[in-house]
Amino acid sequence: MAVLIASDLAKDVAGAPLLRGVALKLERRDRLTVAGRNGAGKTTLLRMLAGETSLDGGELMLQKGARVALHDQRPPRERGLSLRDYVLDGAADLVAVEARLAELEQAMADGAHDEDTLSDYAREQARLEHAGGYRWRDRATAALRGLGFDDSELDRSLQSFSGGELTRASLARALAGDPDLLLLDEPTNHLDIDSLEWLEKTLAALDAAIVLVAHDRWFLEAVGTAVLELEGGRSRYFKGSWHAWRKERAARELAAGRALERQQREIERLERFVERFRAGTRARQAQARHKRLDGIERLAPGVAAEAAMGLRFAPAQRSGRVVFELEEARIELGSKLLLDGASLWLERGEHVSLVGPNGAGKTTLIETLAGERQLARGKLRRGHNVNVALLSQHGDELGTDGTVLEAAQRATRLTPNKARALLGRFLFSGEQADKPLEGLSGGERRRLLLAILVASGANVLVLDEPTNHLDLESREALEEALLAFDGSLVLVSHDRALLAAVGTRTVAFEQGTLRSYAGGWAEYARTRAAAVSKGAERALVELDDRA
Incomplete structure (x- = not known):
């Protein structure tokens, strides 16, 4: 039986049509990915399906009694709760089921064995069992652990967490309620690779219909079973994997x-x-x-004819053979020790990926390589004719003063005409170049930073989460540009598709130091999986020996 059927949905925004004739049908274990350019109406569609945004046309039918959970980028409204209570509050209906079962058990103990009482008890018991039985709270807190939280954080107030941590908490809350229909808007934001892999396995095993919007290509391929394409306000349904679509x-x-x-x-x-x-x-x-x-x-030009970033790096000036050499490095952040006795090297033309869990010190390390931070101990040598450009994760170096054009000129020292020509390649044409920085979206700020990066002429790029806020087309444009870049690259990213395409060597944070692996993400993932499997076999052998 279908969990959701949507027919001819329509939505207007500011009097103009945004969506027209959108149709879809979802059954349990369907995992529908919604594709479309920024502004196509993806988030609006999720909120329409959740009942949070009204329909301007069409019909939406949900299975009787279906439970719907929406996770999006809005922060929690109630900040006075602890992390644990906030997540469990998303499963209020399970608390009600427990209370109802207690009432029915008391009624049966008092002699009520009529058909209605027994039927009600069986129905409520089945609902609770589907959510994990009376251990559903343990399942909810396990979701928090899977998304990167420690047990020591469960009783902290929401007010003490960062925006990224609150986004992860919102995702755990959506999962905790055991929904029949799960709606996810950018669920991969702020997740490290371990949490991404946990989420992929969890969604694949979930007995629910799922609709999700994401820009992580590896995640879309791992999770999706069908695609709903939004273009020009219309929808097109495709049954199959993301890459097949x-x-x-x-x-x-x-x-x-x-x-x-x-x-x-x-x-x-x-x-x-x-x-x-x-x-x-x-x-x-x-x-x-x-x-x-x-x-x-x-005939109207299709999506392919729409503007795309003109992202190309000029040929890099030749540097010395060794670009960076880090020896016996100790790196600290405040009172926290991140690395001790670590070594790292980068040779001319290498594209090295840095991987590790959130908080391991990836950003601190690359800021050190770029000269933004000092070592607590050890040596950092820089080779001959090395010109480094750092792209930070949050783009704070842009500030909020002035316009796009003024920021580009400050950073590149180009003339106004040349700066406008550069910005035009990054979709800031005409009046868009005069937009104030404080009004830019996350994606626009990232495009401006990439424009400045291209104009830098650096032969060594140090990039921290460069795909943040970029749509799929822009991510692929960046990937192609980095593949063609003949200089040296140090890359921190949770976009595994980018790591797999661009990286020639992978350096992993392991037990407070660094370890180098040949190849990109795919090779590293296979090596890591083999090590985990070998470790599990060794543990089983040790258990047998003890027995």
Whole structure:
């Protein structure tokens, strides 16, 4: 039986149509990914399905009694609760089920064994068992651990957590309620790779219908079973994996492009004929051709024709063979020891990925490599002709004063005309270059930072979460540019697709030091999985020996 059926949904924003004719049907264990450019209406659609945003047309039907949970980027309204209580509060109906079971048990103990009482008890018991039985609270706190929280944090007030931590708490709360329909808006934000992998396994095993919006390509491929594509306000449903949909869309866009080219050639031919013979001996034929022109239904350019970032790095100046060499390094952040006795090297042309859990010290390390921080102990040598550019995670170096153009000129020292030409490549054309910095979205700030990075002419790039806030097309443009970059690269990212495509060597934070692995993310993941498997086998052998 379907959990949700949506027919011909419509939504207007500020009097203009945003969505028209959106249709979908979801059953348990369907995991639908929603695709579309920024502003296509993905978040609005999730809120419509959750009942938080009204419909301007169409019909939405939910299975009787279906429980719906929405996780999005809005912070919790109630900040006075502890982390544990906030998450458990998302399962208020399970508390009600426990109370109802207690009432029914008391009634049966008093002699009530009629069919209605027994039926009610069986139904409530089945509901509780589906959520994990009377241990559902343990399951809820296990979600917090899977998303990177320690047991010591469970009783802390929400007011003491950062915005990223509150976003993870919101995700745990959505999972805790054992929903029938789970709606997730950017659930991978603020998760490290271990938490991402935990979430993928959890969603794959969840007995619920799931609709999700995400920009993490590896995550979309691992989780999704179907795709709902939003374009021009309309929806298109595709049954299959995310990469299969991308292949189908590429073939569709290629065919549409060819059809558009054919139509444009035909229109040009007819226009030339009309212009040439309008007043001559073939005026009647020209008039007929003009009528044909008026009757042609013009094909509209598709998504592929929309503007994309012109992200390309100039050929890098040749540096010395060794770019960085870190020896016996001790790195601290305040009173916290992050690395001790760590070694790291980077050679000319290498693309090195840094991986490790949140809080391990990745950002602190790359800031040290870039000269932004000092070592507590050890040596850092920099090679000949090394020109480093650092792209920080949050982009605080931009500030909030002035306009996009002024910020670009400050950072690049380009003339206004050259700065505008640069910004145009990054989708800041015309008046957009005069937008104030304080009004920029996260994606716009990231595009501006990338524009400044390209203009730096650096031969060593040090990038901290460069895909933050970027849509899929921009992520892929960045990936292609980094693949073509012939300089040296140190990359910190939770985007495993980017790590797999760009990295030639992986350096992992392990037990307070650094360990180097040959190859990119895929090779490192296989090595790590083999080590985990070997460790599990060793533990089993030790248990057998003790027995």
